[in-house]
Structure formats: C-alpha cells, structure tokens
Amino acid sequence: MTDIQWLIGGEAGYGIMTTGVMMSKVFTRLGLSVFDYVEYPSLIRGGHNAYYVRASDEEIYSQRRGVDILVALNRETIDKHKSELSQNAAVIFDPTLVKVDPQELFSTILQVSVPLLELANQVGADRLMINTVSVGSSLALLYSDFSVLEKIMQDVFNKKGEEVVLLNINTSKAGFDFVQKNFQNKFFVHIEKQKQKNLLIGGAEAVALGAIRAGVGFAAMYPMTPINGIMTTLVAQASKYNFVIKEPEDEIAGINMAIGASYAGVRSLAATSGGGFSLMVESLGLAAQTEVPLVLVEGMRPGPATGMPTWTEQGDLRFVLHAAQGDFPRIIIAPGDLLECFTYTLHAFNLAEKYQLPVIILVDKYNMEGHSSIAIEEFKIQDSRFKIERGKILSDEEAGVQTDYKRYVFVEDGISPRSLPGQKGGIALSGSDEHDERGLYDEEAENRKKMVDKRFKKLEMCLPEIPGPQMYGLEDAPLTIVSFGSTKLPILEAMKWLAKENIFINFVQVAYLNPLIPDQFNSAIKNAKKTLVIENNHQGQFQGLLREHTGFVSDDHLRKYDGRPFYPEEIVEKVKAMLSS
Amino acid sequence: MTELKDLEITYDKPNWCPGCGDFGVWVSLKNAIVQLGLNPWEVVLVSGIGCSSKLPYWVKTYGFNGLHGRPMPVAEGIKLANHGLTVIVIGGDGDQYGEGGNHLLHAARRNIDLTVIVHNNQVYGLTTGQFSPTTDIGEKNKANPNPIMEAPVNPIEFALAAGATYVARGFAGDHKQETELITAGIKHKGFAMIDIMQPCVTFNHKNTFSWFYERVYTLEQEGHDIKDKIKAFQRAEEWPLRRPLSEGEKEKVATGIFYQEDRPTWEDVTPQLGSTPLVKHTIDNRDITLLLEELM
Ligand SMILES: Cc1ncc(C[n+]2csc(CCOP(=O)(O)OP(=O)(O)O)c2C)c(N)n1
Numbered sequence A: 001m002t003d004i005q006w007l008i009g010g011e012a013g014y015g016i017m018t019t020g021v022m023m024s025k026v027f028t029r030l031g032l033s034v035f036d037y038v039e040y041p042s043l044i045r046g047g048h049n050a051y052y053v054r055a056s057d058e059e060i061y062s063q064r065r066g067v068d069i070l071v072a073l074n075r076e077t078i079d080k081h082k083s084e085l086s087q088n089a090a091v092i093f094d095p096t097l098v099k100v101d102p103q104e105l106f107s108t109i110l111q112v113s114v115p116l117l118e119l120a121n122q123v124g125a126d127r128l129m130i131n132t133v134s135v136g137s138s139l140a141l142l143y144s145d146f147s148v149l150e151k152i153m154q155d156v157f158n159k160k161g162e163e164v165v166l167l168n169i170n171t172s173k174a175g176f177d178f179v180q181k182n183f184q185n186k187f188f189v190h191i192e193k194q195k196q197k198n199l200l201i202g203g204a205e206a207v208a209l210g211a212i213r214a215g216v217g218f219a220a221m222y223p224m225t226p227i228n229g230i231m232t233t234l235v236a237q238a239s240k241y242n243f244v245i246k247e248p249e250d251e252i253a254g255i256n257m258a259i260g261a262s263y264a265g266v267r268s269l270a271a272t273s274g275g276g277f278s279l280m281v282e283s284l285g286l287a288a289q290t291e292v293p294l295v296l297v298e299g300m301r302p303g304p305a306t307g308m309p310t311w312t313e314q315g316d317l318r319f320v321l322h323a324a325q326g327d328f329p330r331i332i333i334a335p336g337d338l339l340e341c342f343t344y345t346l347h348a349f350n351l352a353e354k355y356q357l358p359v360i361i362l363v364d365k366y367n368m369e370g371h372s373s374i375a376i377e378e379f380k381i382q383d384s385r386f387k388i389e390r391g392k393i394l395s396d397e398e399a400g401v402q403t404d405y406k407r408y409v410f411v412e413d414g415i416s417p418r419s420l421p422g423q424k425g426g427i428a429l430s431g432s433d434e435h436d437e438r439g440l441y442d443e444e445a446e447n448r449k450k451m452v453d454k455r456f457k458k459l460e461m462c463l464p465e466i467p468g469p470q471m472y473g474l475e476d477a478p479l480t481i482v483s484f485g486s487t488k489l490p491i492l493e494a495m496k497w498l499a500k501e502n503i504f505i506n507f508v509q510v511a512y513l514n515p516l517i518p519d520q521f522n523s524a525i526k527n528a529k530k531t532l533v534i535e536n537n538h539q540g541q542f543q544g545l546l547r548e549h550t551g552f553v554s555d556d557h558l559r560k561y562d563g564r565p566f567y568p569e570e571i572v573e574k575v576k577a578m579l580s581s
Numbered sequence B: 001m002t003e004l005k006d007l008e009i010t011y012d013k014p015n016w017c018p019g020c021g022d023f024g025v026w027v028s029l030k031n032a033i034v035q036l037g038l039n040p041w042e043v044v045l046v047s048g049i050g051c052s053s054k055l056p057y058w059v060k061t062y063g064f065n066g067l068h069g070r071p072m073p074v075a076e077g078i079k080l081a082n083h084g085l086t087v088i089v090i091g092g093d094g095d096q097y098g099e100g101g102n103h104l105l106h107a108a109r110r111n112i113d114l115t116v117i118v119h120n121n122q123v124y125g126l127t128t129g130q131f132s133p134t135t136d137i138g139e140k141n142k143a144n145p146n147p148i149m150e151a152p153v154n155p156i157e158f159a160l161a162a163g164a165t166y167v168a169r170g171f172a173g174d175h176k177q178e179t180e181l182i183t184a185g186i187k188h189k190g191f192a193m194i195d196i197m198q199p200c201v202t203f204n205h206k207n208t209f210s211w212f213y214e215r216v217y218t219l220e221q222e223g224h225d226i227k228d229k230i231k232a233f234q235r236a237e238e239w240p241l242r243r244p245l246s247e248g249e250k251e252k253v254a255t256g257i258f259y260q261e262d263r264p265t266w267e268d269v270t271p272q273l274g275s276t277p278l279v280k281h282t283i284d285n286r287d288i289t290l291l292l293e294e295l296m
C-alpha cells in the first residue's frame, strides 16, 4: 500500500497554494486518492504557508500526521516541520537558499539537495518559480514518467498562452530531470498508476458548482475567508451560465440584494463567514418574515471578532440556529465531505423555494479550502438525479386571472403561492412588519398567531424531505461516534484505521441540523453501546443541541478549538481509550 | 392607460398624521406613475421603516417593505433580477442618510437605474421625533432638550459626490414641481435621487410648511445649468448650514434639478443583462459536465 504525505512550506507570496493544488492534481491524475489541507496566516507576504497533500492507492478522507516528502523553500520550513518527518522521509531543498546542517536530520532521512534557483534560472524562470521546479523534483522521487506533469501544465496554463505553458513545463522538467538523475530509486515509495478516474475539487468549488447546477441567477458576496473560493468559481462561470454575481458594499447589502433578486423570481445566494453573517442577521429574519426564499452559506472560522481568519472551527452552530430576533423557521444543513458540499447545495435551493424560507449551508474553512479527489461518476449521478423544484410560483397566466390576490393567503400547508413583480394580477405587498394575508401590517392577536403558525407550518411540511442521519459502519458496533459537518473527514479516516486493527466502530453523521427530527436521530443511535460526540468547538454546541432535541446523553466527547481540524490519530486514540475503559 | 384609480387600494388608507408632508409625496408619486403611463404591475416600490416607508402600503403596485435603512440593496437585487421593472425606493432621512447611508453611496456610484425618493422631514418621525442626520444645527425638541451641534448631512452634495446622475430637491408643499421631479427622475436612465422636504407636522415645529414657503426658490427660475456639476455643488452648499444661523440671516432653499448626467448604468455594464431579464432565463438542465471534466 502507498500512503504518502507531501508538504511544501515557505513564505507567503511564493506560490505555495498553487503548488499544493498542482501536486494534488498530479496525484489525482495518477489515479490516487487525494486529500489536501493548507495552513496559512492572514498575511499576504511574509507569513509561513504550509500545504499538505496526502495521496494513497487506498481511499483516504483526510490529512494525517507525519510528512514523507518535505519541500522546504525556506529555512523556517525545516525548523517548523522537521519534527513531523517520518523515518524515511525526503527533504527537498536548495542548499544555496536553505542551510541544512547534515547532522540535524536523522540519518535515515533522504536529503534531496536540488539547486532549485539555478535550475529555474537556466530555463529562463525567476526565483518566484522555484516552487514549480520543486513539483518536478517531487514527482521524480515517486514516479518515472514526466508526461503526467507536462499534460497538467498544458491544461492549467493553456489559457495563458503557449509561452507560459512552455516555461512551466521546462521549469518543472528541470527539477524532474535533476532528481531523476541524482536520486533515482533512493526514495522508499514508488507510485503505481491507478485506474481510478477522479476529479479534484475544493469544497468552495463544490458549493459553487451546486449553485450553478441548481440554477442560481444572482449571487452577492463580500469577500471573506473561507468562502472566497465560491466567489472565484462563480465569477468565472457567470457569463457562460447567464447569472449575475456582484460584490456588494457590505454583507448587509449582499443579503438584501439576494432577497430582492429572489423576491423578483431569481434563485439567489449569499455567502459569508461568521463576521459577515453577524451583519446579515436582521435581514435573515427579513427573508423569513417576507417568505422570500434564500440560500446562505456560512463558512465558519475561529471567532469571536476577527479571531483566526484563515483557520477552522465549528463555533457558529448555535449562532446560525438562533440568529435574528423573533421566532421563525429556517433550515440548516452542514455538509461533511466535498461531494456533500455539492449535493446539499442542490437540495438547499429546492428547499428554499418550495418552503419559501431561508436555508443556511453551514460549512467551515476545513471543508471549504481543502481538496478531495472524488470519482467524477459520483458527481454525475447526483447531477442526473437532481430536478429543479421551484415550489408554488404563479405562472403569468395563473397570476393574470387572479381577482383578489393575497400573497400570504392562509392555506393548509402554510405555503402561499408567490406572484412575481411584473405579473399582472399578482400585485401584492411583501412586508417585514407582521402582516395580514395581503401583506398589510396587522397587529391583531389572532392574525399574529395565525401568521406565526403559518410560517412554522412550512417547516413541518418540509420534514418528509429531510434526510435522517447517515450511518457509517456496521449497525452493531462497540462504539458510535456522533458528529456533524467537516469532522466527518477525519472520522471516516480514523474508522478505516481502526478497522485494520479489527476495531469496527460506527459513525452517525447529522447533516440536517434544523429541523432536527428526534425520531430519526433516536433510531439511528438506538443500538449504540458507547457514544462519543466529536466537534470542533469549546462548548459542545452540537452535543447540547442533540440533548435539547432528543434527550441524547453521550458517554463522552472529543472537542478541539485550537483552529486546527481533527487528525485521525486523535480520534483513534480517543476511541481506543474509551473502548479499553 | 393607467389611471389614478388603478393605483388606489380599497382595503386601507394612509394613516399619516393629518397635514403630514407624506401625503404630498404620495399624491405626486401616483401622478407621476399615471403621467408616465406605467403599468402598475411593472412598478415596485421598495421601502425601509419609518412613517414615510409606509407609502407602498397605499399604492396599488408591487411593494416590498423591508428593514430600516435597507431598501436600497433590496431594490438593486430586484432591478438586476428583472431590469424591465420600474423600481422606486422610498425612505426617510433616517432611513437613507443614517442607517442606509452606505447603500445610498454605492447605489449612486454604480448608477443603477433606480429612483430614490427621500422624505426628508429632518426628524425621526416614527420613533417620535428624535434628531435625524438632517436636523438643522442648533435645533432642540421634546426628545432632545439640548441643542444639537452636529452639522447635518447635505444630501444633495452627498449624492453629487457619490456619482448620482440625477439629483433633485422637491418640497411637499409644491405638488406640481414634486410630480415633475419624480416623473423626470423615473424617466432618467440611471440613479436618480430626489430629496423631498416633507414637513413633519407632529414633531418638527421648526421646518414647517410656512418655514419652507418663505425660503424655497426654484433653480429653474435662476437659470441653473443642470449639466454643470460645480454650479450644482455651489447651489447645494447654500443649505443646510453647517453653522448656526447669524443674526438677521435667512436661509435660501433651492429646489428643482441640481444635476443630471448621462452615464452607463450598472445594468449596461453587466453583460448578462441583455434584452432578456435574468428572471426569464430558463435554469433547468444547466449542463455542468464540462466544469466537472475540467477538474479531472
Ligand atoms: C435597525 C433598526 N433600528 C432602529 C429602528 C427604529 N426606527 C424605526 S423608524 C426609525 C427612524 C425613522 O425616521 P426616518 O427614516 O427619517 O423616517 P420617518 O419616520 O421620519 O418618515 C427608527 C430609528 C428600526 N426599525 N430598525
């Protein structure tokens, strides 16, 4: 079995991010299963960036501890990461840029000293391209055929012209050739190309693709880590798919623009992180009160205030659940893996329109900015299964024959048919004040009660299409992990490792967090023996939520709030400790 | 042909205080819609929160009554989604120059084809008479016994500086001019801001109808050139004052169009908004196969 973790470290501004994704792409093209994870500070220049790419010929779900190939573009990388090196790791560095004392690394470690800068210069590239040389060098340690990288360079840089393609090919080839000549067969791993046909996708891209497929017509986003990737992907596709994406003056404008566009009949998306969501809060209630469909992505990062902008946490669960004054329905979905980022976005758009309420997609830095290799077929299946359902929107003809249209007419299912501005016969007022069936302010006790009931009725109506918790592993297991969101990734990884030691636990993933249906949850855990709740925050927000809705009391919990995702090692250790006690 | 009666609603009527300047704006706006021959179902009135923001309740067009200070971005979203609609923003001076000031600034620079009508009564009406961003310097009232010494916002200068392409001031005591200004504002292709001096008879005992009658003059009379931005700033600078009034001094309040300019709108520079509005595009069966394959 092959399972390697590659890491490139260097100063921000030296293309660490692009190099990381490039390496992930190399492994993906070689048919390996890939997961990548990047750590970087909130700085444009000067901070330390570290990009981890893990690849295996077995299916993997997350990063792990340990580094097998370390590309050190600066000295700091060695200092920071040498303790992570595995026993037979290789360290790629340019001795003219990075001084390495031959004694400082264990003798089992392969020191791959490559004149990165000189090689770059020889092919006419500058210092900013030493990262590209290092990709070639890394490949040569693992694989003997350069053509895979050549093809990637063509695909990636095609749009920038022949010259750029050639420069990138030559630069990476220089690194490849040097290492092949000097270090052939010196490294302990050699990759076999696999047949698997995967694509490589980031969570933000997956959300954006979901939105596009779901028919997004308007999106407004004020930049904020970790949702910027959604924006980048959408911007690139807006003209092709005929939708509009705008950068508003602030998040309040963003959500209100989305509400306006949705009110006018276009599927709309707003996305932000906790800070921006704080600004949007009042308007979230506006969408609910006016019964305008809205899909909103909240990408969590450690708070409060600015917190740690480029790191990860699951600390906003309670916030999105309770944000905004008043008592109103909302749907909250937390995708775990990157395919779910796509499929749950599809579902979110249908739910928002069918039930005329806000739907929040709760993600975090870890699943937004990480990449996974996933079989393209999986996406195609989800794509082909998906049908746009727009709910009760009057057609022009239906609106035309209305004689006394009431936007908020009381109907049994609580879902009043929407007219769209421009439709003759559908004239109506949509109001943020409590209103009567026509939308006119109405503060009578009876009307108020009926309107609140009507809005909550919609949440009840959506229950049949709320999927229950997903169970992974065998029904009968000595221990059950319960979790939500991106922690799914290291949990699945840990389960795989445990299974190799004949420890077969199972995992209940709760993706639909509101409405949370007690029966569904209780039946998912009815056979659980020992239970462990895992979440990435201090207070145990998710554990409390389960308790509140289902009465579930877990035996133990594993929490983390240092800005880092869980590592499978941590989960394995916890599970073993629980099982042996 | 749209007639006034087509804009009347039968199940409710305005509940502004008798004599409130909001009535004037209400009448003028309906007149403008009739004069322009707009179909009521193709007009959307978007308002915030305040006495003035209740106006959409009482006009039979589409109406969206949003949050305090936030009608502008809602209107922008509506316009981008369906640029065939006539979208008009209604707000008070608190709504537009206080809570929603940032949105006004940006809508103006984008030159989105909206008309914003600001009912400027120089107080917060609905919350019972507190100072607003346009309260005259030195004012006192029941809610605030100490005189306010903050310089007021100058809405005309603000809009000019932000890049609005139609900037006008009306007065709720002059329906004819008010109707003309609103009509021209709606007709204007681009961002039109009409600041309307709208006496609040209940809470503003200084800037009353008679106070304005004694001080207003029209720019047209003075031969003001509406293409001249520098002159527009000079006229705008006359009032409101940023200092207490000197002995024997009397304000001059210019009304009419200060400035008008032709500039591409936000819709013009958004290539997706061609002859077909977004809302009319089919969204079924968008093919993402290529996007997926590019990720291989
Ligand atoms: C976020 C928020 N803050 C405060 C209020 C309370 N509020 C309602 S109307 C208003 C001011 C009204 O003044 P203006 O916008 O000038 O309109 P007017 O009533 O004078 O027409 C305020 C402060 C609110 N509704 N929402």
Ligand code: SF4
Binding pocket: B015, B016, B017, B019, B020, B021, B022, B051, B052, B121, B125, B126, B199, B200, B201, B202, B203
């Ligand atoms: S309080 Fe003032 S602004 Fe409000 S309705 Fe009465 S007079 Fe008009």
